[in-house]
Amino acid sequence: MKKLFYLILSIVMLNVAQAQTPEIPESDKILGVWEVGSGKARVKFTKYGNKFGGKIVWLKEPNNPDGTKKVDKNNPDEANRTKPLLGLNNLLGFVYKGNSQYEEGVIYDPENGNTYNCVIVLENDNTLNVRGFVGVQIFGRTDTWKRVTLKAK
Amino acid sequence: MKYNILLLFCILSITSFAQTQTDSTQTDSTQIIEEDYSLYADVVDAPSDAKKKVYVTQKIIGLSPTKLISLGFDFVGSHSIEVDKIGNSSSSTANVASNNGTRFAANFPVISNNKMILSLGVNYLDFNYNIDNPIKKDNAFIYSLSQYKLNSYGVNATFFKPFNDKLFGIIQFSTDHNNAGLINQFNTNGLKYSGAVIIGRKPHDRLQYGIGLTRTYRGGALIYLPIAMYNYTFKSKKWGLEILLPARANLRYTVNSRNLLFAGFEVEGNSYYMKPMVDEFKLGFDNLQLHRSEIRPRLTYEFSLYKFIWMSVQTGYRLAYKFNVDNVDYTDKPNVMDNNLNDSYYFNVSINLVSP
Numbered sequence: 001m002k003k004l005f006y007l008i009l010s011i012v013m014l015n016v017a018q019a020q021t022p023e024i025p026e027s028d029k030i031l032g033v034w035e036v037g038s039g040k041a042r043v044k045f046t047k048y049g050n051k052f053g054g055k056i057v058w059l060k061e062p063n064n065p066d067g068t069k070k071v072d073k074n075n076p077d078e079a080n081r082t083k084p085l086l087g088l089n090n091l092l093g094f095v096y097k098g099n100s101q102y103e104e105g106v107i108y109d110p111e112n113g114n115t116y117n118c119v120i121v122l123e124n125d126n127t128l129n130v131r132g133f134v135g136v137q138i139f140g141r142t143d144t145w146k147r148v149t150l151k152a153k
Numbered sequence: 154m155k156y157n158i159l160l161l162f163c164i165l166s167i168t169s170f171a172q173t174q175t176d177s178t179q180t181d182s183t184q185i186i187e188e189d190y191s192l193y194a195d196v197v198d199a200p201s202d203a204k205k206k207v208y209v210t211q212k213i214i215g216l217s218p219t220k221l222i223s224l225g226f227d228f229v230g231s232h233s234i235e236v237d238k239i240g241n242s243s244s245s246t247a248n249v250a251s252n253n254g255t256r257f258a259a260n261f262p263v264i265s266n267n268k269m270i271l272s273l274g275v276n277y278l279d280f281n282y283n284i285d286n287p288i289k290k291d292n293a294f295i296y297s298l299s300q301y302k303l304n305s306y307g308v309n310a311t312f313f314k315p316f317n318d319k320l321f322g323i324i325q326f327s328t329d330h331n332n333a334g335l336i337n338q339f340n341t342n343g344l345k346y347s348g349a350v351i352i353g354r355k356p357h358d359r360l361q362y363g364i365g366l367t368r369t370y371r372g373g374a375l376i377y378l379p380i381a382m383y384n385y386t387f388k389s390k391k392w393g394l395e396i397l398l399p400a401r402a403n404l405r406y407t408v409n410s411r412n413l414l415f416a417g418f419e420v421e422g423n424s425y426y427m428k429p430m431v432d433e434f435k436l437g438f439d440n441l442q443l444h445r446s447e448i449r450p451r452l453t454y455e456f457s458l459y460k461f462i463w464m465s466v467q468t469g470y471r472l473a474y475k476f477n478v479d480n481v482d483y484t485d486k487p488n489v490m491d492n493n494l495n496d497s498y499y500f501n502v503s504i505n506l507v508s509p
Contacts, residue, residue, distance in 0.1 A: 033193060037267045039207050042193050058193035065388070074410045086190050111214065112410045114460070126199040129266070134461045139221050139508065142266035148196035 027096035030120065033057065034128055034145040042148060043091065052102060054091035062086060074113035085110055091130075094120060107132045116140070208267045208315035209355045215386035215393050217405060217413055217455060218463065218507035225256040225503025227278075229471050232497035234295070237490040239478070240436045242292045248285040254302070255279055256503065260311075270313040276329075277306040279336075293436060294478060294490060297333050297429040303443070305331045305423055307345075323351040323363070331425040333443065342440050343426035345370055351382055359386040371400060371422040373444030373475035403453070411457035420474075422446030427478065438480040438489060446475040449499065458504070467501040 030052055033044045042058035062085070063069055070085045094105030100122040107118040107130065116132035117140075123129050126147040133140025212219075229252040238244045260274040280303040284295060307329030315321045325348055332343040347370060353363025363382040368375070378399060386393040393405040395415075403417030427441040451469025458464050473494035480489050 033196065035196075035198075037207070038210065042196070044193070057188065057190050087188070114410075134221070134506065134508070138261050138263065139506070140265060141262065141270075141508075144267045147199035149199055150192055151195045151197055 026098075026100070027052075029100075029122055029125060030094075030096075030102060030128065033148050033150070035148050036145050037143040043145070045091070050095065052091075052094040052096070052105070053089055055087060055089040056085055057087070059086060072110050072113075074110060076113050091118065094118075207318040209318050209321050210315070211270055211313045211321070213355065213361050213384050213386055214358045215390050215405070215407055216384055217395060217415075218461075219260070220258065220463075220505040221260050221262075221508050222506040223256070223258045223465075223503050224505075225465070225501060226253065227256055227280075227499065227501045228253045229499040230497040232471075232495045234298075234476070234495070235493040236292065236295055237478075237488075237492050239293055239490050240434060245292065245295070247295045250283045250285050252280060252282050252497075254281055256501075262508070268315065270311075272311045272313075274309045274311070275307070276309065276327075277304075279304045293430045293434040294427070294492070297427055297433075301333045301335070301429055303331070303333050303425050303445070304336050305329055305425070306336065319354055319356060321353050321355065321361075321363075323349070323353065323365070325349045329423070331423050332428050333425055333430075334428040338428055340426055340428060342442075343428075345375075345424060349380060351380065353382060359388070359390075360384070367400075369400075370424050371420045371446060373422045373446035373477070374424060374442075374479070413455045415453040415455070416451075417453075418448060418450040418469075420446065420448050422475065424481075430478075440481050441489065442479055442481050444475050444477050444479060446473075447494075448472045448474055451499075451501075461507050463505045463507050465501075465503045465505060469499055470496060471499045472496050 028047065030045045031047060033042055034054075035042050040060040041056055043054040044057045045052055045054045059070065061070070071081065072083045072085060072088060073081050075081050075083070088108075088110060090108040090110065092106055092108075094102040097103050102120040102122075105118045105120070106115050108115045109132070116134060118130065118132045119137065120131070121129045123144075128145040128147070129142050130145055131137060131140050131142040231248070231250050232252075234247045234249060236245050236247060256276075256278040258274060258276040260272050262270055262272045264271040282298045282303075284299040307327055309325065309327035311323065311325045313321065313323050327347045329345045329347070330339060330343045331345055332338060332340060347368055349365055349367040349369075351363040351365035353361055355361040361382070361384045365380045365382070367378050367380045369378060370376075380400070381396070381398045383394060383396040391407050393407065394403070395405055395417075396402040399420060401417060401419035403415040406414040408414065422445055425443040425445065427443050430436065430441045431439060449469050449471055451467050453465060453467040455463055455465045473496055476492045476494035477488040478490035478492065480486075
């Protein structure tokens with residue numbers, strides 16, 4: 001009787017544990033915070049519907065030399081030129097296409113106000129290759145981003 | 154023993170259950186209405202097999218955009234050529250009503266990532282001399298210029314390699330075929346090889362500089378020269394310098410991210426195989442080369458027509474430096490012809506696809 005009790009208990013505990021440990025879908029492995037290749041910014045990827053996007057959550061130099069916060073001063077839309085760079089959604093519309101690739105998105109460069117086509121490849125769980133291009137991928141450049149995690153408080 | 158095994162199962166299950174707590178940064182941020190961005194200042198790198206390394210980029214802030222594809226038209230106003238004697242013809246002066254040509258270049262960054270950039274390119278340019286008076290066929294040089302374009306076409310490769318977050322190297326190599334005649338008249342005498350090597354440093358985002366060595370035909374004939382590169386954007390981000398001596402130098406003024414003004418100069422030149430002079434005139438030379446070189450002080454306006462389609466409009470003065478003919482098999486002898494090409498204004502317009 002005791003044997004049977006322990007056996008049933010084990011099975012129940014295993015099933016409960018499995019239910020509470022959902023597998024992260026392949027597509028969601030991009031979620032999280034990433035540091036760009038130059039180390040000057042960190043971008044957080046989130047999911048909205050079935051698409052993915054990123055926003056700037058940290059800047060190495062968040063302020064101008066005069067102490068004012070950096071804003072999106074080069075935005076082609078005048079109405080957006082006073083918006084702060086911190087919190088700017090600069091990666092939009094990415095769709096997971098399988099094989100660790102995210103396509104159909106765009107990346108906005110606040111340094112020049114240009115928006116580029118973009119594809120992202122998850123090289124591994126902690127490395128992201130972000131390629132912005134003009135028209136066709138050969139006219140582009142790849143930046144390698146590294147995952148970072150918040151320090152435990 | 155069996156009870157111990159079952160107890161172990163229970164412990165493992167509890168442990169697995171405890172590990173279900175996920176990193177809050179991987180949850181959908183729509184759950185967070187207001188973010189405290191200061192949280193993202195204090196981070197650690199996620200575990201990775203590769204050692205994290207930051208590499209210097211090839212551009213500085215404010216640098217003019219790289220032209221991926223460029224198609225342009227060059228026009229030089231009327232001027233005269235004082236032609237030296239050759240063969241049975243005496244020296245004379247010819248009037249050039251205009252000198253115009255087409256320029257095309259395409260560069261493909263076949264590899265472009267943090268660790269290296271390899272760009273392969275093709276280029277074509279021609280010069281067409283519209284010479285006024287009817288040309289006597291015994292004046293070999295003027296006849297050749299009036300009947301045939303100077304053509305130049307070639308391929309090139311540029312390799313940018315960052316060594317760390319400050320140092321970089323650039324290697325550039327090109328092969329061109331330059332001749333007077335039809336573009337399909339290939340001759341090994343028209344082949345020219347050029348290249349450059351630069352070692353540079355980028356101490357911060359607004360400055361990069363380097364020194365190196367070049368093998369070039371910009372002076373007309375082949376020459377090896379030291380080169381200096383200096384790209385700088387002032388703190389205001391309005392003014393800048395883009396220098397690659399001895400080839401060119403520009404002072405840049407940024408009206409805004411889509412409108413740029415430049416004042417500067419460029420040295421242009423090459424060596425062309427004068428096939429018509431060799432084939433059609435029995436002058437006793439088998440490798441006549443026109444050594445052409447000019448200095449062009451100019452003003453340039455570059456602007457975005459639509460997104461990455463830019464236009465460049467340039468005007469200036471063409472100062473002819475060299476326009477001699479030599480038989481390169483006899484480099485220790487004086488030039489076959491010492492000509493004098495007079496100066497004139499010029500105008501250049503191009504449409505370009507620029508790089509991100």
